[in-house]
Amino acid sequence: MLKIGLFGVGHLGKIHARLIKELNETFEFVGFYDPSDAHAEKATAEFGIRRFDKIKDLIQACDCVDIVTPTLSHFEIASLAIQQGKHTFIEKPVTETTDEAEKLISLADQTKVKVQVGHVERFNPAFKQALPFLDAPMFIETHRLAQYNPRGTDVPVVLDLMIHDLDIILSVVKSKVVRVSASGVAVVSETPDITNARIEFENGCVANLTASRISLKNMRKTRFFQKDAYISVDFLTKETEVVKCHRYRVSLIRLILFWI
Numbered sequence: 001m002l003k004i005g006l007f008g009v010g011h012l013g014k015i016h017a018r019l020i021k022e023l024n025e026t027f028e029f030v031g032f033y034d035p036s037d038a039h040a041e042k043a044t045a046e047f048g049i050r051r052f053d054k055i056k057d058l059i060q061a062c063d064c065v066d067i068v069t070p071t072l073s074h075f076e077i078a079s080l081a082i083q084q085g086k087h088t089f090i091e092k093p094v095t096e097t098t099d100e101a102e103k104l105i106s107l108a109d110q111t112k113v114k115v116q117v118g119h120v121e122r123f124n125p126a127f128k129q130a131l132p133f134l135d136a137p138m139f140i141e142t143h144r145l146a147q148y149n150p151r152g153t154d155v156p157v158v159l160d161l162m163i164h165d166l167d168i169i170l171s172v173v174k175s176k177v178v179r180v181s182a183s184g185v186a187v188v189s190e191t192p193d194i195t196n197a198r199i200e201f202e203n204g205c206v207a208n209l210t211a212s213r214i215s216l217k218n219m220r221k222t223r224f225f226q227k228d229a230y231i232s233v234d235f236l237t238k239e240t241e242v243v244k245c246h247r248y249r250v251s252l253i254r255l256i257l258f259w260i
Contacts, residue, residue, distance in 0.1 A: 001025070002087075005052070005062040006032040007077050008069035009043035011151055012091065016068050017047050033058045034069075059084050067091060071155050075100040082107045082115065091118045093159040119167040121220075126238045127168065130224075130231050133242045134172055137224040137231075140207040142169070145215035148188060153213070156184065156191040162211035164235075165222060172224070175203035187214055 004027040006017055013034070020029050031050035034040050040051045052058035059065060059080055064087035067077050075095045081088045082104065094117045095101045108115045121127060142165040153160070179200040184192025193214050199207040220235035230243040 001028050002063045003028045003030050003061065005030055005058040005065050006049075007034070007055070007058070007065060007067045008032075009034045009039045010036070010068070013039070013068040014043060014046070016066055017043060017049070020066065021047060030061050031058060055080060059086060062086055064088065071096050071159065075104065078104055078115070079107060082111055082113055085111050085113055087114045089116050089118065093117075093155060093163055096155065096159075119164060121164045121168055121235055122171065124233075124235050124238070126233050126235060126240045130233045130240045130242070133229065133231050134224060135226055135229070136203070136205075137172065137226040138205050139225040140169055140173070140205070140222065141225075142207070142209045142222045143219050144209075144211045145217065145219040146213045147216065147218060148214045153189040153191070153193075157193050157195050157211045157213050158182075158184070158197070160211075161213060162195060162197065162209055164220075165209050165211070168222065169199065169207050169209075173201050173203070173205050173207070175201040175205060178202050 004020060006013060006020065006029070009017055009032050013032075017029075017032065020027055029047075029049055031052050032040075032043060033052045033055055034043070043049065044051055052061070055077060065077070065081045067074055067081075067088065067090045069077060071093055074090055074093075078088050078090055078095075088108075095104065104115065142162075144161045144165055146161060158166075177199055180197065182195060182197035184195035187193045194212040195210070197207075197209045199209070201207075218236060222233045222235070224231040224233075228245045230241075230245075232241040234240070
């Protein structure tokens with residue numbers, strides 16, 4: 001059984017805490033670190049777990065760590081944990097800058113520990129059901145819209161929301177990126193809250209991505225267009241539609257999945 005420590009028990013951190021507690025045959029939940037007294041008091045009362053006062057003390061008490069703090073502190077905590085040989089899970093975005101992410105990769109290679117980033121849409125059942133039908137898509141369109149929530153505005157909407165779609169697209173299109181063009185607007189925060197990006201690949205595939213965190217409704221949908229087929233994945237409702245175009249007919253496959 002692995003000893004695990006949690007960094008951050010805010011809104012998302014409490015969800016991680018609940019899930020860790022449910023995996024009590026896999027993990028021994030040794031405690032958490034959070035500088036906020038208000039967050040700490042609620043977590044202690046709700047989950048009955050120990051609060052650590054220092055980052056290094058919690059790292060030393062664990063085999064692995066779960067980092068769910070604001071993005072600006074990811075690199076500091078993750079680098080300390082990896083250097084101590086602790087397996088590390090980091091909520092997305094992995095770090096504030098590319099340079100910090102590359103340094104973590106280098107540290108992980110040196111220490112041989114496992115590091116994973118919380119790109120959960122890879123495991124969305126709607127996307128997993130769509131994978132067998134995806135065969136060299138040539139045009140991809142994504143919309144990831146969310147209602148405004150101050151949480152997450154410490155980073156641009158690209159790192160807050162669009163990063164999920166970038167991860168999905170790069171996992172599907174097996175070709176080199178040759179051109180990226182994008183525009184964004186800051187409306188309610190200091191960084192872009194609405195962004196549109198166009199990615200062109202060497203094999204001719206084009207992806208058009210839109211992300212907004214000031215929408216009136218939530219939407220997480222991706223459409224893949226390829227030769228003789230159209231695949232629509234709704235990450236929010238867990239529905240997948242596949243339209244296969246044959247010479248004399250068009251067939252529709254609708255997969256509706258429920259994920260609790």
